[in-house]
Structures are given as C-alpha cells and as structure tokens.
Amino acid sequence: MGQGAPTASDGLPPRDRARAMLVIILGLTVAVLDGSIVNLALPGIARELNAGAAQAIWVVNAYQIATLVMLLPLASLGERIGYRRVYLLGMALFAVSSLGAMLATSLPALVVARAVQGLGAAGIMSVNAALVRLTYPRAHLGRGMAINSLVVAILSFASWPWLFALNLPLGLFTLWLGRRALPFNPPSTHTGARLTVLDVTLNILMFALIFIGGEQLGVRGEASRAAAPLGWALLLAGVAVGWVYLRRQRRVAVPLFPVDLLRIPVFALSMGASVGAFCAQMLAFLSLPFLLLEAQGRSHFEAGLLITAWPLAIVVVAPFAGRLIGRFADGLLGGVGMAVFACGLVALAVLPPQPGVLDVAWRMLLCGAGFGLFQSPNNHTIVASAPLHCSGAASGMLGTARLTGQTLGAVLLAGIFAVWGQHDGQGESVALMAAAGCAALAGVCSVMRLRHGATVHA
Template identity: 45%
Template sequence: MDATDGLPPRERRWAVFSLALAISLVVVDMALSNVALPTIARDLGVSPSSSIWIVNAYQVAVTVSLLPLAALGDIIGYRRIYVGGLILFTACALISATADSLPVLVASRLVQGFGAAGVMSVNTALVRFVYPRAKLGQGVGMNSLVVATASAAGPTIAAAVLSFTTWPWLFAIAIPFGLTALLFAVLFLPGGSGSGHRFDILSAVLSVATLGLLLAAVDGLAHGGGVLVLLPLGGSALAGWLFVRRQRGLPMPMLPVELFARPAFSLSVATAIAAYMAQSLAIVSLPFYFIAVAGRTQVEAGLLMTAWPIAVAAVAPFSGRLADRYPVGLLAGIGLAAMASGLFLLAMLPPSPTAADVAWRMAICGLGFGFFQAPNNRAILASVPRERSGAAGGVLSTSRLLGQTSGAALVAVIFGIVGTQPGAGHGAVVALAVGSCCAGLAALVSLTRLGGFARRGE
C-alpha cells in the first residue's frame, strides 16, 4: 500500500492511540512539575527562581533540538527518531525520580527534554503517514486537541498524584506510560526509510546556538546579570542571522524561511508565540500564588487549576469546526481577548479567594485558550503547500515551545526582581498581569489577519 495514503482503519486506530499516548505523555510532563515546584525548592534547599529551571531545562532542550531532530527524521526515518526519543525520555524519568539535588534533577530533565523533542519533532510527519490524504485535516485536528488538553491538564494530574504520594512520583509515573508508548510505537507506527540527503550539521549548531543563547540571556536577567546579558543576546542575534542566511541556500532547509513570506503563516506563528507565553506565565506562577498568598496546599493548588483544562477540552473541538466557516483571525482574536481578561481577573483575586472565585476565572482563560488554539494551528498548516506540511508542523511545535519556554523564563525574571512574598507586589500577581498583556498583544496580532492579504483561505 502507498504509505502516503495512510493506514487501513484497524491499524490506523492503534497507530493513532500510539501517537496520542506518546505526545500527551511528553506534553503533560512539561507541566507536571509546576505544581510541585514550591515543595521541590523547599526539599532541595534552593530558591524559587532557581527551582524554575526544573521546568526550563526540559523546555529549553525541547525548543533548541526540535528543528535539528525534525531534519534528521527526514533523513533516517521518522519512526527511528520517535522510538529513540521515547527510550531516552523513559530512561531519564527514572533518573529524575531518584534525584537528590537540584543539579542532578535539572541535568536529567535537560536530557529528558531531548528525548521529548524526538517525539514532538516528527509527530506531525507521522500523522501524515497514518491518516489518508482525505482525512489529514481530521488527524491534525485530533493531534492539536490532544496537545492542547495535555498541556493544560498537567497541573490537575500533578494534584492527583501528589494527593497520594510525594513529588518524585511525578517523574516515576512516566516510566510505565513511556514503556507502553514505546511498545505501541514499535508495533503499529509506519516506518519510513527517509530521504537519505545529507544532514547539515552547521545549520543544527546555528539553530541550537540561536535559541540557547537567547534563553541564556533571559536567565541572566532573572539572576541580575546586568550588562553581561548583552553578550548572549548579541551572540543569539549573530547566530540567528547566520542560520537564516544559510537556510536560503539549501535545497532542504532546516528552517523553511520562504514560508514566512506568507502573511497568513507568519502572523499565525507570531500569534502562537505570544499566546503560549501568556499560558506559561500563568501555569508556572499560579502554584506560587495559591500556596504563598492563598495558603493552599500543593494538592489544592493543582485542583484549583482544574477548570482550565476542562474548559479547553470542552471548546477546542467546536472552535476547530468554526474555523472551516469563519476567519481564523477573528476566532483566535476573540479567544485570546477572553484569555487576557481571565488572566487580568486572576491577577485581581482577593488575598483569600474561594474555590469558586478561582474556578470561573480559570474557566474564562481555558475557554479563550481553547477557542484560539485549534483554529490557529489549522491556519499555520493550511497556509502552506501540502508538500511543506512537515516543515510547517516543525515551526508550529517550535513556536509553541518557544513561547512556553520564554514565559517560564520570564516568571524567573519576575520572581528574581519582585520576589515571592505575599503582598500586592507578589511575583505571581505581576506574572499574571504580564501574561494578560501578552494575551492581549496576541489578540491584536491575530486580528491583523482579517486584512485581505492574510485571510484564512490564502
């Protein structure tokens, strides 16, 4: 059978289950430790701003390695990268669960992030092989829903785990699921031989340097680096310039630079980065607010965030269908405006909020985010030729992770400047206000797509 025509229905169902299990596992793991960060920081004897690198190390590794691993998948085959990523991810979960110091935990999370990138970098490409051409949109929509729901559900799952046991089990719980996902991937995912063209090592190095130095500059701000921050920032700008310049001369570029000339594509990517930054600012900072200001336990903190993923799961399927009939810029703009309002209302919470005070505000954020995410992903993939769907999927994942990583790093910057002590200037309150501004900016960028040059059907 022609691999481009997808798998037979029975095999497709198992392959879809394999893809959904693996991608939800690595995405949930990105948010799973957020709720426990205050407790981990206390148990390991480190500052709150330092503990955030338990999250950042994972996200940085994923962000800087997505494009190189996606390109390597084109060469040696997508399933090899996928299976290798699952093996590395599961092995590092064991190390994280047994870590007894911050350096060991951060190092294991860093390597685990490379394993997660192996899964995420080729996930969209595998969807193309699993689904027939006529149902490719259905496959992309289902994948987007799984990613969105898993990303928002991390704190709730963490609360459930922490209600029975201690924080190391947040990492240990990934081991059986990782082994199961690995088994299903080997048995049911299509292989793919790869193109065999040469891997451009220099492009990979420049890609890693661009994003790595940029995030290093943000971390320097969090720790009072002063003017020294200009060194990695300048290095990132130089590496980025060289990287983009090199891509223009390659027959199979690691970064599809030519796609950014399409307004519908570039504006959708910009919207995604700002929106995911706003989401990360909220998800990372809220546990500190609930524990330090509202006096809740870490389990209660996770449960208070449950309304967000429930709202995302409820609205995402409907927003995807609406995107087939109405302009994506309008739909995403409305959703992001609602998300900005919800984050502002969270920043205005009273010192001792009730569960109801939190729940309806979180629901507004989740409804807005779910209303934005599916149409925006569709816009990114639909605004490029079919033969460039893989490249568009890589940019989509990179934009999401760049936004989430930047948001988490920005929380560290805010905590380093403002602090985490209760009061009107509490770092989490400032982070939520900044997140509201980011979501509002994303809404404005999204609405610019209503112009004739960037309509949905371009």
C-alpha cells in the same frame, strides 16, 4: 494498512487511525508529563543527592534545553528519513535514558540522563503534529489537532509520580505498537536538503543561550537580582547568535530554521499568535501563585484548586473547538478565543483585595476557555498551511513557538517584578495586564489571517 509501504496522502483508515493516534498520544504523554512531574520531586532529589536548589534545578533545565535545541534539527531529519523513524528512535532513547535516570546515584549522572531524555522527547515532539497530519484525512485534521491540545491540557495539571517509574515499560510498549501502527511519509526529494554541523550548532547555541538567559531572569525571589546581569548577557548573546544564524538560513535552499515557511503570511501570523498566546499564559502562570499565596494569603491547597480551573476549562473546550474547525475560519476562532482569554486576564488583574473563591474561579475558567478555543484552530493552521513535504518543519515550529513564548513571558515578568515588586499584588496585577496585552496581540495576528485566506496544502 500495509506496514511496508508508504501511507496514502489523505490519512489512514479509521481502525489504523485509532491505533496510530494511541501511539502518538502515549508518546506525547510521556514526553510532556515527564517534563513537568520532576518539578514536584526537586526538593526530594536535592535532599537525597545532597545538592542545593540552584544545582537541582538543572534536572529540569537539562531536559528542557535538550528538547528545545533539537526540535528543529530532528524535524528536519524526519523529512529526510521519515517522521515515523525519528519518532520511534526518540521513544527508544527516552525509554533507555529513563532507566539511567532511575538508577542515577549522583546529581551529575541524573542531569546527564535527563538531557538524554530531553533529546528523546525532542524526537517524539518534533514530528508529533506531522504524524497527526499523515494519520487524519484533511477534512478531519482539526479533530486530530484537538486531541493533541486536549492531552497537553490534561497533563498540565495532572501529576502522577509513579509514571516516572513506568517510563521504560510504557516506552517499550509504545515502540512495539508504533512499529505496527504509525504511518510512513515519503522522504524529501529536494536537492541540497542536508543537515550541516554549523547550522545545527548555531541552532543549539541560539536556543540554549536564550533559554538559559530567560531562566536566569525568571522569578527566583531575591536570588534573581544577583543572576540578572548574567541572564541579560546570555540573552543578548543568544540574540546575536540568532541574527547570524537566521541570516545564514535565508541563503540556504532547504533551511533548518524554516524561514521559507515564515514567508507564507498565514503561517507567519499563526506563529506570531502562538508566541503571543504562550507568552501571555506564562506571564499569568508565573504571577498567579504570587497573587494567590502572598497577596491574598491563600493556602497552597486552595491556590492549587483555583489554578486547576484554568486547564480544566481547556479540557472541556478543546474538543468543542476541534469540531468547529472547518465550519468556521481558524483565524476567527483564534481571534475570538484570544479575546475571551484577554478578558479573563483583565478580570484577574482587577480582582478586589480579598476576593471570594467564586470570584477567582470564574475568571480562571474564562481564561482557560479562551485559550482552549484558540489553541486547536491555531495549531491546525500552522500544520495545514505548510506544504506536505514541510510537515516536519511545521511540527517542529509548534514546539518552538510554545517554548519561545514561555521564555519571553518569564523575561517580561522578571522586568515587571524588578520595577513594581511583588508580594503586595501590584506587580502581579501589572503582569496580568501585560499578559492581556499579549493575548490581544495574538488575537490580532489570528484575525489578520482572514485577509490571506486559510491556505491548506495537500
């Protein structure tokens, strides 16, 4: 494939495809893994930098907020200057800021470096799916989305602290290979397609306020009660800003927040399914440690092994789901997956007081298998149902749906624990039943796509 010309509209040749996917997977690895491994290092960071736990958590929050608020602006920028360029700039920023994070000697310096890292990660993740769409032929796009889902599933339970120190050389290698392997896309030809400071500011405010409000309402033991009023205030402020922002976006010819894509029924239903699925997953992920550790009295080691069964099932099922794409309707696959997921969540909710290891493990496997069957087909529909020139916006919405669902799950769990409490298993069971309800709604959204057909744009 010549490196100076735009790529063909139906993917790259097999050899070039393999090199491009290697770059995409490496970028996804550093962005996703770096957003999670720091959680394990927070106690050590707080101790070494003489910071309290409430201050140290901003090492994680700064990364997540910077990623969330810039997904859509950078996806939109990719449609104007090229996904490849945004991806490589994001990787360069990520690598350089990793050096700053490693050399930081104070908490404020580390938080700033992590925010810059999050901005680089947004550049990588905002156009990730769009690059997959350009890399694979339409007939094989499902396999590419399955690989993406598989990598995220593996990283959700892998923890290699040494990778933090390898961000710089790994990022530089990805940059070098990416300049030679990533496909080009033609710039947007839509008149009036521009980024305005006001739109970007409103986008940042909406997501930042909603995220921070949700984080304040998250599960933090007794401290969460004191943080609740501020959390609700921030959340409501974010909703108010969002109302103004989205009304403005409806009048823009080429919106930053892709309200035009949400007018496509298949796309809107897929987004609803994604938000519901990730809301259910977050409800379960946050409540299960309380159930296993406090209500059932298990050790951290045993609880960790049991929870690992969930992503392990996703790793096994995701490639299988990718091969089913094209043979069966995405809406059907997603609906079946969410039905299995909901059954697993209900089974976890009705666990006996002192279940055996196998009693818990098969329920975890059922949840992971259902989610794995759902995710790849749903992501495929989100990307493929958008016109080719809107691939960046669709790609950005993938990450937006995931983080929106996770924030909603944290808020719902805070409300459930406020009413039913925790530690005795009752609140956890209610949360898992609520998660099953969210999964069922996601399944309904998925099945409803069958009425509209699987619109795929070239």
